[in-house]
Amino acid sequence: MRTEAVVEARGVHKVYVAGTVQTPALNGVDVTLSRGEFAAMAGPSGSGKSTLLHLLGGLDRPTDGEIYLDGRAMSGLSKDELARLRLTRIGFVFQAYNLIPVLTVVENTAFVLELQGIPYRERLRRARAILAELGVEKYANQFPNRLSGGEQQRVAVARAVVSEPAIVLADEPTANLDTRTSLDLIDLMRRMNEEHTTTFLFATHDTRLLDRVDRVIGLEDGRIARDERVR
Amino acid sequence: MTAGLRHLRRGRRRTVLAALAVFVPVFLLVVFLGMIGGMEKEMFASLTGFDTGHFQIRRATDRPASGALPLVRDPAPLLAVVEASTQVTWYTVRLDLPALAAAAERSLGVVVQGVRPADAAESPFARAVTSGRYLEPGDEGVVVGRQLLDALGLSLGDEMILLGAHPQGTAGVAVPRIVGVFDLPDPALGRGLVHVDLGVAQRLVRSPAVTAVVGYVRGVEGPWDTPRIAEAVARLRAHLPEGYEVLDWAQLGPESLGFMRLMRPIVVGFMVAFFFLGGLVVLNTLYLSVLERTRELGIILALGAPRRYVMRQVLLESGLLATGAAVAGAALGLGFVLVVEAVGGFPLPGAYEEVTALFGMQPHLRMRVTAAEVAMAAVAMVAVAVAAAWYPARRAAALEPLETMRHAN
Numbered sequence: 001m002r003t004e005a006v007v008e009a010r011g012v013h014k015v016y017v018a019g020t021v022q023t024p025a026l027n028g029v030d031v032t033l034s035r036g037e038f039a040a041m042a043g044p045s046g047s048g049k050s051t052l053l054h055l056l057g058g059l060d061r062p063t064d065g066e067i068y069l070d071g072r073a074m075s076g077l078s079k080d081e082l083a084r085l086r087l088t089r090i091g092f093v094f095q096a097y098n099l100i101p102v103l104t105v106v107e108n109t110a111f112v113l114e115l116q117g118i119p120y121r122e123r124l125r126r127a128r129a130i131l132a133e134l135g136v137e138k139y140a141n142q143f144p145n146r147l148s149g150g151e152q153q154r155v156a157v158a159r160a161v162v163s164e165p166a167i168v169l170a171d172e173p174t175a176n177l178d179t180r181t182s183l184d185l186i187d188l189m190r191r192m193n194e195e196h197t198t199t200f201l202f203a204t205h206d207t208r209l210l211d212r213v214d215r216v217i218g219l220e221d222g223r224i225a226r227d228e229r230v231r
Numbered sequence: 232m233t234a235g236l237r238h239l240r241r242g243r244r245r246t247v248l249a250a251l252a253v254f255v256p257v258f259l260l261v262v263f264l265g266m267i268g269g270m271e272k273e274m275f276a277s278l279t280g281f282d283t284g285h286f287q288i289r290r291a292t293d294r295p296a297s298g299a300l301p302l303v304r305d306p307a308p309l310l311a312v313v314e315a316s317t318q319v320t321w322y323t324v325r326l327d328l329p330a331l332a333a334a335a336e337r338s339l340g341v342v343v344q345g346v347r348p349a350d351a352a353e354s355p356f357a358r359a360v361t362s363g364r365y366l367e368p369g370d371e372g373v374v375v376g377r378q379l380l381d382a383l384g385l386s387l388g389d390e391m392i393l394l395g396a397h398p399q400g401t402a403g404v405a406v407p408r409i410v411g412v413f414d415l416p417d418p419a420l421g422r423g424l425v426h427v428d429l430g431v432a433q434r435l436v437r438s439p440a441v442t443a444v445v446g447y448v449r450g451v452e453g454p455w456d457t458p459r460i461a462e463a464v465a466r467l468r469a470h471l472p473e474g475y476e477v478l479d480w481a482q483l484g485p486e487s488l489g490f491m492r493l494m495r496p497i498v499v500g501f502m503v504a505f506f507f508l509g510g511l512v513v514l515n516t517l518y519l520s521v522l523e524r525t526r527e528l529g530i531i532l533a534l535g536a537p538r539r540y541v542m543r544q545v546l547l548e549s550g551l552l553a554t555g556a557a558v559a560g561a562a563l564g565l566g567f568v569l570v571v572e573a574v575g576g577f578p579l580p581g582a583y584e585e586v587t588a589l590f591g592m593q594p595h596l597r598m599r600v601t602a603a604e605v606a607m608a609a610v611a612m613v614a615v616a617v618a619a620a621w622y623p624a625r626r627a628a629a630l631e632p633l634e635t636m637r638h639a640n
Binding site: 054059060079080083084085086087088090092094098100101102103107111112115159 | 233234237238241526527530531532533534535536537538540632633
């Protein structure tokens with residue numbers, strides 16, 4: 001039974017304000033993700049997937065409502081405390097890979113560990129181990145621009161899971177990849193989920209990937225339109 | 232640090248520009264300080280060697296109206312005090328007299344300097360003799376400047392009439408033969424100063440008097456050693472009989488001291504402007520670098536890096552760049568100074584001859600710089616560069632990760 005809540009959104013609203021124009025992005029979202037879940041957030045563009053992902057990841061604050069991570073409300077946290085939370089409890093995978101161009105693959109993977117103050121040898125050992133698990137160890141000393149999109153995204157996944165966070169949030173991680181590579185990547189994430197019991201939530205509008213997740217949260221117009229277990 | 236170095240390598244052209252903005256001011260400052268140090272040393276050597284010594288002991292009475300130095304009729308007690316000082320490395324006595332130098336129908340007012348030839352043999356006067364020879368002990372001859380020789384229409388070997396005119400002495404006359412001609416950088420000295428044996432000068436005032444005990448302090452190489460001189464002077468003052476004063480070189484040559492004090496602030500003023508401009512280039516470079524790396528900095532912040540980490544990264548980058556360039560600038564500047572010194576300086580163009588002559592210096596550039604000055608130049612520029620990086624660093628640290636993520640995507 002997966003009952004231990006890792007992250008929860010309660011009555012979350014988000015309104016973007018640009019001058020006098022207010023654009024509501026989320027309208028009262030309630031969602032809970034438990035430890036070890038492998039879930040996808042689906043919906044058309046503009047449905048609020050990325051916004052919710054950013055709020056759950058502590059990259060933004062809700063206009064109203066509350067986000068809890070490990071049972072702790074995030075609204076009262078300072079910017080530095082939020083950064084600390086992201087560093088220790090949340091892993092991110094971005095659509096554009098977003099690896100740091102001046103760091104090698106192994107340095108990129110170990111970067112979060114460096115920020116956490118893990119000693120050099122230990123973080124390198126852990127980074128190499130996770131790269132090996134994801135099948136990209138041979139690129140360890142190369143710079144990201146020498147890798148294909150799929151390989152870069154594997155490195156991004158390695159960076160996200162290397163510090164064993166409570167949850168990995170992935171925003172359209174397969175958007176720039178072909179079908180085969182996309183499915184491989186999702187399978188890899190699935191394996192990480194199963195082997196490390198890391199919770200995964202990724203936003204996607206690629207319906208082919210939905211067969212491979214346990215739960216699909218459908219968003220429409222900033223509201224949860226469906227939330228169902230599919231496996 | 233590795234990332235910082237890679238960033239610098241990635242923006243190579245910008246890095247080179249910023250490095251030059253640090254390198255050039257540091258190099259120039261070290262070279263300018265070397266020039267000032269060399270000039271100060273030369274001026275000091277010229278002033279104290281040709282004229283004042285490191286200190287002089289004189290009678291502490293008002294000068295006569297003529298400006299002549301008061302006579303010390305019995306210098307023995309003064310010499311005993313100087314002899315007892317462990318700080319005084321060398322001393323001599325001198326009798327400076329206002330006199331009239333004449334030949335045929337021409338005459339000129341001069342200062343006759345009565346010296347002990349054995350003591351003065353290594354003086355700059357002796358070294359400046361270009362025709363004939365310098366005085367020898369018991370010499371009855373006179374050594375004159377080239378300009379005086381020309382003004383009186385005399386030649387080496389001719390006789391010159393000297394008429395002593397000290398207000399405290401009895402007028403005396405001597406007719407020494409010109410045994411040597413010196414060429415001094417200062418034409419005023421060449422025209423207005425003659426050297427004779429102390430005995431000859433004493434005959435011009437008909438008294439075994441002197442006007443000053445001229446002393447040199449151990450371990451003094453330049454004006455920067457003035458505290459050492461001051462300490463020696465203070466001890467001498469404490470032991471001197473009443474009625475005498477000790478004047479140090481700065482009191483005896485205030486014009487030179489004033490010039491020396493002026494040079495350094497002027498150069499430092501120029502260098503502050505250079506450093507400021509260098510700082511602006513560094514600021515601009517790092518600001519552009521931060522703008523260019525908005526996406527990367529956003530990723531770092533999104534991953535959970537503390538803002539101080541981002542700020543430290545930018546400052547570190549600036550520090551690496553500035554330290555490398557400043558060390559190179561300082562090393563090259565120091566190398567330049569050392570090479571110039573190793574080859575004995577280099578001659579200045581003719582236009583500078585008159586300026587250097589004003590201060591009794593040869594038209595020859597010598598250089599001297601201390602390790603402290605080199606270090607100061609480098610450290611100051613690194614500090615300026617890091618301070619200049621503060622704004623870009625703060626801007627980088629203030630980025631909102633989500634905004635930059637949107638920018639990225």
